[in-house]
Amino acid sequence: MNSPDQGVVEQPARPENIKAVPVRHPGRWAGAVVIAVLLAMLLHALFYNKAFQWDVVGKYLFDSSITHGLVVTLELTALSMVMGLVGGVLLAVMRLSPNPLLSGTAWLYIWIFRGTPVLVQLVFWNFLGALWPTLSIGIPFGPEFWSESTNTLIPVFTAALLGLGLNEAAYMAEIVRGGIQSVDEGQSEASHALGMSRFTTMRRIVLPQAMRVIIPPTGNETISMLKTTSLVSVIALEELFRAGQNIYSRTFETIPLLITVSLWYLFLTSVLTIGQYYVERYYARGSNRALPPTPIQRIRALFQGRHTPPAPPVVNPGVHGGGNFS
Amino acid sequence: MTELTKQDRPGHPMVKAEGVRKSYGQVEVLKGIDLEVRQGEVFCLIGPSGSGKSTFLRCINHLEKINGGFLSVDGELVGYRQKGDRLYELKDREVAVKRQDIGMVFQRFNLFPHMTALQNIVEAPVQVKGESRAEAKQRGMALLERVGLADKADSYPSQLSGGQQQRVAIARALAMKPKLMLFDEPTSALDPELVGDVLDVMRDLAREGMTMIVVTHEMGFAREVGDALVFMDGGVVVESGHPREVLTNPQHERTRAFLSKVL
Numbered sequence: 278m279n280s281p282d283q284g285v286v287e288q289p290a291r292p293e294n295i296k297a298v299p300v301r302h303p304g305r306w307a308g309a310v311v312i313a314v315l316l317a318m319l320l321h322a323l324f325y326n327k328a329f330q331w332d333v334v335g336k337y338l339f340d341s342s343i344t345h346g347l348v349v350t351l352e353l354t355a356l357s358m359v360m361g362l363v364g365g366v367l368l369a370v371m372r373l374s375p376n377p378l379l380s381g382t383a384w385l386y387i388w389i390f391r392g393t394p395v396l397v398q399l400v401f402w403n404f405l406g407a408l409w410p411t412l413s414i415g416i417p418f419g420p421e422f423w424s425e426s427t428n429t430l431i432p433v434f435t436a437a438l439l440g441l442g443l444n445e446a447a448y449m450a451e452i453v454r455g456g457i458q459s460v461d462e463g464q465s466e467a468s469h470a471l472g473m474s475r476f477t478t479m480r481r482i483v484l485p486q487a488m489r490v491i492i493p494p495t496g497n498e499t500i501s502m503l504k505t506t507s508l509v510s511v512i513a514l515e516e517l518f519r520a521g522q523n524i525y526s527r528t529f530e531t532i533p534l535l536i537t538v539s540l541w542y543l544f545l546t547s548v549l550t551i552g553q554y555y556v557e558r559y560y561a562r563g564s565n566r567a568l569p570p571t572p573i574q575r576i577r578a579l580f581q582g583r584h585t586p587p588a589p590p591v592v593n594p595g596v597h598g599g600g601n602f603s
Numbered sequence: 604m605t606e607l608t609k610q611d612r613p614g615h616p617m618v619k620a621e622g623v624r625k626s627y628g629q630v631e632v633l634k635g636i637d638l639e640v641r642q643g644e645v646f647c648l649i650g651p652s653g654s655g656k657s658t659f660l661r662c663i664n665h666l667e668k669i670n671g672g673f674l675s676v677d678g679e680l681v682g683y684r685q686k687g688d689r690l691y692e693l694k695d696r697e698v699a700v701k702r703q704d705i706g707m708v709f710q711r712f713n714l715f716p717h718m719t720a721l722q723n724i725v726e727a728p729v730q731v732k733g734e735s736r737a738e739a740k741q742r743g744m745a746l747l748e749r750v751g752l753a754d755k756a757d758s759y760p761s762q763l764s765g766g767q768q769q770r771v772a773i774a775r776a777l778a779m780k781p782k783l784m785l786f787d788e789p790t791s792a793l794d795p796e797l798v799g800d801v802l803d804v805m806r807d808l809a810r811e812g813m814t815m816i817v818v819t820h821e822m823g824f825a826r827e828v829g830d831a832l833v834f835m836d837g838g839v840v841v842e843s844g845h846p847r848e849v850l851t852n853p854q855h856e857r858t859r860a861f862l863s864k865v866l
Contacts (some may be wrong), residue, residue, distance in 0.1 A: 384688055467713035467772075471727035471779060472703030481730060485717050592671055 301536050333533035346520030353506045360442030365449025372454055390447035396508055399440035403512040437509040452494045458488030487561045496553030500546045614641035617677055617783055617814045624671035632658050634838040637866050644808045647825040648818045650835035656818045659783050664705040670790040693832050710788040712768040714760040720771045721756040724778045750804050766797030771803055786817040798805030832857045
């Protein structure tokens with residue numbers, strides 16, 4: 278016996294590579310033809326209908342008031358998401374705290390801000406000056422040290438930011454809480470056993486792992502926020518949607534301008550979707566043995582003449598470690 | 604003679620338990636545990652599942668709060684401060700400080716999956732003790748070498764086998780320079796062929812004089828390395844003594860019944 282494997286007496290001849298006819302998918306081809314026809318009909322209907330006024334769409338696509346509105350929309354989206362994320366993490370940690378004062382406060386906040394329409398909240402912040410004409414700092418029920426008119430303190434952009442950001446924080450709090458609770462209890466136990474404080478454990482061990490669960494819905498929230506900023510038009514802040522409105526209220530080219538604005542929203546959400554893909558990949562490290570190739574890597578592999586990307590390096594074949602960290 | 608007497612066990616007491624009780628709601632899991640672990644000893648806890656051995660281990664570093672009795676580590680109460688005849692509960696921060704001296708190794712390893720092996724080891728010394736990252740890394744590499752995994756420093760836990768993960772977990776605990784190591788069934792989640800590597804590391808540790816409390820089903824390890832052994836069942840210590848004596852000549856019926864199943 279020259280085989281080290283006992284029980285195998287004779288090395289069988291190596292079988293030839295399999296040559297088989299792949300499974301046919303006639304249904305797919307038929308379906309593709311039907312969809313191609315429908316798509317052609319749709320495009321024809323879109324581009325040969327004069328009512329869409331595509332030349333007007335093109336004319337305003339890079340109009341200065343539209344691009345200015347675009348910048349405001351981006352600023353508003355970014356800042357309110359930052360507010361939402363920071364507030365959300367804070368609220369989630371408070372909500373999970375053993376301190377009843379903290380968890381109660383967080384619960385109350387989420388109850389109010391998630392329970393009322395964001396449109397109402399926007400209008401509320403904008404008209405805060407009508408409720409309290411001045412805001413001041415001082416001793417409660419005592420003397421005031423500093424006071425300022427509410428309308429000066431909260432210009433329309435700030436009101437929009439407060440309305441969107443504070444509302445978003447309530448939603449993000451629930452997303453972050455779900456993420457934190459998805460992390461295995463053994464992780465904080467191990468961290469505590471090493472002498473790490475509750476705060477360090479949260480910051481270094483639990484939150485980074487929770488991110489994997491938090492990121493995908495946060496991407497959704499960001500995309501949703503990008504479009505929700507259009508609500509701000511009701512308090513007359515000139516963002517992308519309001520900029521379009523301003524033009525068509527003058528020229529009555531309503532449909533073309535709504536398309537112009539929508540094209541921008543679609544472009545921005547596409548960019549965000551790509552960003553989300555890469556952020557998700559980053560936070561998946563350590564949880565997958567090897568990450569699947571990105572679309573760009575796949576295309577590159579295709580051009581190099583390989584139809585399948587190179588197999589990821591397998592570490593320790595045959596060993597099933599780490600099953601408990603999924 | 605199966606009772607652990609002072610004469611045959613040198614060293615000062617590292618862990619002392621007197622009448623330790625612990626219950627979850629109505630269920631009492633520890634019904635008065637008395638035992639003493641001395642410095643430099645390898646102390647093995649055996650018993651059927653549900654006997655309370657893991658719970659007792661977790662009480663030692665205050666992952667579980669005891670409901671009654673007296674439990675001290677290196678002469679200091681666990682979780683409380685005594686002033687006069689009054690007990691004051693320690694703050695989270697103070698409990699964390701005491702835990703730095705007690706290393707713990709878990710059945711399911713509980714490595715941090717988002718960090719490499721080396722990062723796992725470096726984390727606590729840097730975050731808790733304020734060690735410089737460079738110094739912690741250097742010590743971390745030495746520890747990885749000690750457990751035979753220097754080449755896996757940059758691997759993530761999911762890329763390691765169970766046995767390798769557990770050895771990294773031991774190195775992670777050692778990085779805090781503990782005076783006591785707690786092992787909670789460290790080899791129970793491992794494939795049989797991987798158990799040996801982990802036990803080798805523990806054996807080396809014992810030889811270097813580390814005080815270890817080991818909850819285990821590895822009777823061979825207990826017999827070979829253990830200095831003292833306790834058999835627990837139903838939340839009480841049924842029998843204790845030198846491992847060789849208890850394992851070869853058990854005095855109690857329950858011990859005999861248990862050993863006949865596992866040996």
